[in-house]
Amino acid sequence: MKIKWSYYFDEIKSRKFYIFGFLLLISITSLDQWIIIGSTVTQGQELSIIPSNINLAIILQKAAVLVIFAASWDLLSGYSGQVSFGHALFLGMGAYLSAMIKIGSSLTFGNEFTVFPGLPDNPHVFFGINIDLSVLQSILYAALLVSLFALVLGALTLRMKGPYFALVTLVLPLIAQILVTKIWGDYTGGDGGISIFNTGQLISNPIDTDISGLELFSLKIEQLYSVILVIAILSVGFMYFLARSRYGLVLRAIREDELAATSSGINLNFYKLSVFIISSFFAAIAGGLFTQTLGTASSSIFDAERSFEVIIFTILGGIGTIAGGVIGTFVLFFAISIYIDKGFVDIPTIEVLIFGIILIIVLRYLPRGLVNAKPQLRNALFFGTFFSILTAYYDTGVLWPWMSDRINPAIFLENLFGENEKGLFGLNILVVQGRMILYFILSTIAGYYGPESLQKIRLKLWGVWPNLGKFDPPK
Amino acid sequence: MLMSEVKENSKTIHSEENIILHVKGLTKKFNEVIAVNDVDFHVIEGEVLGIIGSNGSGKTTLFNLLSGVLDPTNGKIFALQQTKFKFHEIYDIIRNKFREKLNFGNKIGVNISGYKPHTILNKFGIVRTFQIVKPFKYMTSLENVTVPNIPRFTFSSSTKLKTESMRSLLAVDLGEKQKYPAIILPHGDLKRLDFARAMSTKPKILLLDEPFSGLSSQDAFRVTQLIKNTNKEYGVTIIIVEHKLKLLANLVTRIMVLDQGRKIAEGTPKEISKNKEVIAAYLGKEASQIA
Numbered sequence: 001m002k003i004k005w006s007y008y009f010d011e012i013k014s015r016k017f018y019i020f021g022f023l024l025l026i027s028i029t030s031l032d033q034w035i036i037i038g039s040t041v042t043q044g045q046e047l048s049i050i051p052s053n054i055n056l057a058i059i060l061q062k063a064a065v066l067v068i069f070a071a072s073w074d075l076l077s078g079y080s081g082q083v084s085f086g087h088a089l090f091l092g093m094g095a096y097l098s099a100m101i102k103i104g105s106s107l108t109f110g111n112e113f114t115v116f117p118g119l120p121d122n123p124h125v126f127f128g129i130n131i132d133l134s135v136l137q138s139i140l141y142a143a144l145l146v147s148l149f150a151l152v153l154g155a156l157t158l159r160m161k162g163p164y165f166a167l168v169t170l171v172l173p174l175i176a177q178i179l180v181t182k183i184w185g186d187y188t189g190g191d192g193g194i195s196i197f198n199t200g201q202l203i204s205n206p207i208d209t210d211i212s213g214l215e216l217f218s219l220k221i222e223q224l225y226s227v228i229l230v231i232a233i234l235s236v237g238f239m240y241f242l243a244r245s246r247y248g249l250v251l252r253a254i255r256e257d258e259l260a261a262t263s264s265g266i267n268l269n270f271y272k273l274s275v276f277i278i279s280s281f282f283a284a285i286a287g288g289l290f291t292q293t294l295g296t297a298s299s300s301i302f303d304a305e306r307s308f309e310v311i312i313f314t315i316l317g318g319i320g321t322i323a324g325g326v327i328g329t330f331v332l333f334f335a336i337s338i339y340i341d342k343g344f345v346d347i348p349t350i351e352v353l354i355f356g357i358i359l360i361i362v363l364r365y366l367p368r369g370l371v372n373a374k375p376q377l378r379n380a381l382f383f384g385t386f387f388s389i390l391t392a393y394y395d396t397g398v399l400w401p402w403m404s405d406r407i408n409p410a411i412f413l414e415n416l417f418g419e420n421e422k423g424l425f426g427l428n429i430l431v432v433q434g435r436m437i438l439y440f441i442l443s444t445i446a447g448y449y450g451p452e453s454l455q456k457i458r459l460k461l462w463g464v465w466p467n468l469g470k471f472d473p474p475k
Numbered sequence: 476m477l478m479s480e481v482k483e484n485s486k487t488i489h490s491e492e493n494i495i496l497h498v499k500g501l502t503k504k505f506n507e508v509i510a511v512n513d514v515d516f517h518v519i520e521g522e523v524l525g526i527i528g529s530n531g532s533g534k535t536t537l538f539n540l541l542s543g544v545l546d547p548t549n550g551k552i553f554a555l556q557q558t559k560f561k562f563h564e565i566y567d568i569i570r571n572k573f574r575e576k577l578n579f580g581n582k583i584g585v586n587i588s589g590y591k592p593h594t595i596l597n598k599f600g601i602v603r604t605f606q607i608v609k610p611f612k613y614m615t616s617l618e619n620v621t622v623p624n625i626p627r628f629t630f631s632s633s634t635k636l637k638t639e640s641m642r643s644l645l646a647v648d649l650g651e652k653q654k655y656p657a658i659i660l661p662h663g664d665l666k667r668l669d670f671a672r673a674m675s676t677k678p679k680i681l682l683l684d685e686p687f688s689g690l691s692s693q694d695a696f697r698v699t700q701l702i703k704n705t706n707k708e709y710g711v712t713i714i715i716v717e718h719k720l721k722l723l724a725n726l727v728t729r730i731m732v733l734d735q736g737r738k739i740a741e742g743t744p745k746e747i748s749k750n751k752e753v754i755a756a757y758l759g760k761e762a763s764q765i766a
Binding site: 246249250252253256257259260261262263264265266267268 | 593602603605609612614618636
């Protein structure tokens with residue numbers, strides 16, 4: 001059997017993927033009026049209560065936060081091999097602690113004493129965005145506290161391997177959920193949780209308050225997204241370079257074989273504990289930012305669903321590559337929020353079903369994820385995504401408006417297939433998102449078979465193909 | 476460490492040769508099974524010591540005890556400290572101070588039984604290979620030999636780290652296959668990769684656990700040459716575990732025979748091949764009477 005060994009370690013190392021990815025994430029908010037989801041939101045937008053592009057920014061916010069979370073899980077489980085099934089513990093702890101540090105809290109054991117004194121508001125303007133620095137401060141403090149907790153927890157679970165470690169991590173968030181809702185309800189707000197309107201929002205109101213309420217709402221969400229994106233790029237970048245460094249190499253060695261690693265002079269305890277702490281630190285930062293996007297720090301953050309979601313994201317992207325977590329999160333979260341939720345509004349928890357199906361298909365056909373897929377498929381998917389988004393830009397008149405007025409792909413398709421609401425194979429080609437899916441499918445197929453067939457045509461013109469190897473001298 | 480710091484009750488070995496490893500009454504019990512039973516031996520610097528014995532005679536357990544993978548039930552292993560402890564390893568420094576010492580002529584050996592494998596490797600220079608090869612499967616062969624270099628070159632430049640790793644890879648003729656993941660390498664290459672991984676830690680004592688198992692005669696010859704070169708050029712002391720006396724005959728200076736956890740004989744290969752106890756252990760008592 002011929003083993004294609006390049007598959008086993010050939011990640012995306014080309015710089016173009018990352019540069020295009022970041023450009024896409026930054027520029028995508030400039031797209032207006034193309035993706036609207038959910039019936040209530042649609043109605044609100046029709047009545048112009050809710051601004052049109054608000055949903056996209058909210059989705060991107062959450063995706064950017066979950067990217068940090070997925071990368072932190074990947075650093076722990078994908079690199080060092082300690083598979084955690086309850087990483088939401090650190091997410092939730094970060095969320096609650098950051099909120100409690102901001103408002104301040106006190107405990108009563110007979111006498112009342114202050115645990116956190118609370119942080120006063122400290123707004124500063126950076127690049128036109130009015131950021132409350134005390135919120136960032138509280139998130140950082142919470143993350144440091146969580147990593148201190150992880151030091152203790154990691155020291156206790158250091159000798160546990162495989163299923164035992166997984167079981168402990170699976171149980172802990174459930175305990176935390178009960179503690180937060182039932183036992184410490186007085187401090188944590190019980191089932192309702194802690195709202196950020198009581199504690200503090202990361203983005204304060206801009207100084208010139210001439211703009212209307214609706215515009216202000218939209219502006220704050222977009223500004224929050226840009227702040228979160230910067231934090232996400234910084235923290236994921238840190239984890240990415242950590243994983244690519246010799247530290248990451250040692251972690252991979254521990255994952256492959258602990259006995260061989262320790263017999264090569266690697267201090268297992270140091271590496272396992274330190275990666276646990278680093279991972280929990282970034283998960284807690286993600287938790288602190290997650291409250292800002294959700295509006296509350298509630299007990300649902302400890303749900304098992306959160307912990308499994310991140311695993312599925314990372315498996316789709318590729319375990320053991322930080323880039324895999326990022327790509328998987330953006331692709332799946334986008335797909336869920338935009339297409340799946342819209343397509344199946346009647347079934348509330350459809351994403352769990354879809355997750356399961358995706359997981360089985362990916363584990364069967366792409367066990368090492370999108371990042372480690374064979375170059376042909378990977379390039380085709382990248383080309384498909386890039387081309388479909390480019391057409392959306394062109395279509396909506398963001399790029400070359402003078403050109404898109406004259407040659408409109410919507411009109412071209414209408415002329416070709418007629419003006420029907422149901423569209424082509426169930427795709428409504430009259431709306432932008434329907435056309436995007438069509439272009440995505442077409443350009444992915446073209447990207448998959450295109451280069452090969454072009455080469456064949458070229459060889460045919462030269463007279464080489466299909467006579468390749470026919471006239472070689474006999475061996 | 477100064478001589479005056481040695482405890483008064485520590486004994487001195489009077490020997491003209493340079494001893495670098497001394498094992499005293501080493502015992503390991505797994506519940507009721509005694510795998511290694513009261514084994515005493517010493518290793519002289521620069522020699523090649525062979526350990527033979529039938530299956531289940533405790534050879535691999537002995538290696539696990541020496542390299543720190545298992546903790547002994549009883550007994551002491553004295554080794555010379557090669558590298559100083561760093562300032563952050565304060566726990567090890569204190570523990571090392573209160574350990575039993577043994578005077579090896581003009582140097583001082585420390586009892587290392589119960590230390591972690593990485594401490595034994597990095598500070599006392601004892602490294603081992605595995606009977607069943609344990610490569611890091613999904614890592615390239617260059618990365619495989621980079622990992623053991625990392626503790627010594629933690630903060631040095633990546634060029635230096637790569638050069639060092641490449642050097643140890645070239646020493647075993649795997650330079651061409653530096654970018655191959657270990658999972659696709661054949662068994663003979665893996666054995667040499669394991670050897671390179673052990674050698675790239677710059678050890679003083681190399682424990683080879685059946686280096687010839689599953690090798691063709693051609694590969695076995697290559698490994699023999701490697702072992703000879705390592706011993707002569709780098710002056711590394713080598714302990715080899717092997718079933719067959721035949722392969723060891725030209726390689727080793729001394730042979731120790733284990734049977735059911737006990738040491739039953741020690742001597743040059745010629746002496747061992749005529750020893751009646753050894754023949755009895757290998758072929759039964761009748762054979763020994765015939766011999």
